[in-house]
Amino acid sequence: MARQSDSNRAATRWTVRIIPFFIVGTFGVGTYAVVGRLLVEYLYQEERQTDLVAALLVLYFLFFLLTVSAYARTLLTTQLDPGLVPLIHDRGADEKQHRKDRAGRGRDAEANVWVPPDQNPDSPGLEAFYSKEVFVCEADGRPKWCSECRQWKPDRAHHSSELDRCVRKMDHLCPWVGGIVAETSFNFFFQFTLYTACLCFICIATAAYSLQMQNQQGRGLDGWVIVVIVLAAVFGFFTFAMTLTSARFIFTNITNIDMLRKTQVFFLAVRIPLNSPPSDKFPSIVYPLQPYQAWEAPGQGQTQPNGGAGGHGSARDQQAARRCAILRTEPRENPWDLGYWGNWKSVMGNNVVEWLLPIKHSPCCNHESMEGDYQFGPLVAELKKRYGIAEAVTDVRGEMEMHNTGISGT
Numbered sequence: 001m002a003r004q005s006d007s008n009r010a011a012t013r014w015t016v017r018i019i020p021f022f023i024v025g026t027f028g029v030g031t032y033a034v035v036g037r038l039l040v041e042y043l044y045q046e047e048r049q050t051d052l053v054a055a056l057l058v059l060y061f062l063f064f065l066l067t068v069s070a071y072a073r074t075l076l077t078t079q080l081d082p083g084l085v086p087l088i089h090d091r092g093a094d095e096k097q098h099r100k101d102r103a104g105r106g107r108d109a110e111a112n113v114w115v116p117p118d119q120n121p122d123s124p125g126l127e128a129f130y131s132k133e134v135f136v137c138e139a140d141g142r143p144k145w146c147s148e149c150r151q152w153k154p155d156r157a158h159h160s161s162e163l164d165r166c167v168r169k170m171d172h173l174c175p176w177v178g179g180i181v182a183e184t185s186f187n188f189f190f191q192f193t194l195y196t197a198c199l200c201f202i203c204i205a206t207a208a209y210s211l212q213m214q215n216q217q218g219r220g221l222d223g224w225v226i227v228v229i230v231l232a233a234v235f236g237f238f239t240f241a242m243t244l245t246s247a248r249f250i251f252t253n254i255t256n257i258d259m260l261r262k263t264q265v266f267f268l269a270v271r272i273p274l275n276s277p278p279s280d281k282f283p284s285i286v287y288p289l290q291p292y293q294a295w296e297a298p299g300q301g302q303t304q305p306n307g308g309a310g311g312h313g314s315a316r317d318q319q320a321a322r323r324c325a326i327l328r329t330e331p332r333e334n335p336w337d338l339g340y341w342g343n344w345k346s347v348m349g350n351n352v353v354e355w356l357l358p359i360k361h362s363p364c365c366n367h368e369s370m371e372g373d374y375q376f377g378p379l380v381a382e383l384k385k386r387y388g389i390a391e392a393v394t395d396v397r398g399e400m401e402m403h404n405t406g407i408s409g410t
């Protein structure tokens, strides 16, 4: 299988190649020291502590296997399936120029050449957004635009300059696992850091016990004990901190990227009935976009008769027409917060086996729901209430109606 994530930068490519060998080497040295020297040669052969050695060996190899399998799964996923947003049109002929431009501009100047959003009302990929009940948009109601990929950017996607592609629910570039940790690998990454921290704890406990015994026996300092304690303390501290951070991201349904933009606000395009009367509280937009004025500013009212689907749109457009209210969140509000338990399950899976073993992708990698790219939390209902939009129901004909308010759907 071709590597999707061939990195642009030579330095990263080399880091990615070297670090796995470094990690395998460290695991090798660690296992030799803990199992070979401390558990077998010292505690078993010299001290005859059979039960303790057996228990520690079982624990060691259990967490060793879990760590290695989670690491392998994370590594493979970041290399083969990093969660890239598919390119709608091949950058093809432009690609060579695009790469040349990037190389010429260098790393810091990447943002300088801005390709504006596609103004074509039938812009490729747009329909995938307004087919959903809710999607993230700009203040004008169009989806976010990626100037580098030259296409609309799905909810929660972030452009990785490393891969030169948009990545879904990107978290961070992790040299330890050789790539971008994102929605496809975050659960495996979390398991990897958790199991490594546990393994390090077992190593420290074994070494500390051996050290204490050797002290009591008046022996000199054992070099292997020191090696184990130093390695396990460094790796253990680092992975334990990563585990805590990752757990926090999982339980609150945020990413590192969200953390960097603490005060970000989101505009959400929320589907409302086509004929909703104009509101001075929020603007709305009608899709498919018309070649002329596509959105209405607050208070300007309804400029297009028949819910904006009129004008010179085709009959097909009129049938498919959808109106979306453009609602703004407050800073720190997270539209995808499903509560601790819902957030955990959306990343880690629906049962204990998925939580513990690096087998299945996170449920949040499934984007087939027509509700939204990612499951939205109660904030959407809260926003509707805040902006005076009644709860909508979709009737049997698939048309939206409003419940018990003056805002009538028909």
Ligand SMILES: [Zn+2]
Residues within 6 Å of the ligand: 146, 147, 148, 149, 150, 158, 159, 160, 164, 165, 166
């Ligand atoms: Zn992009």
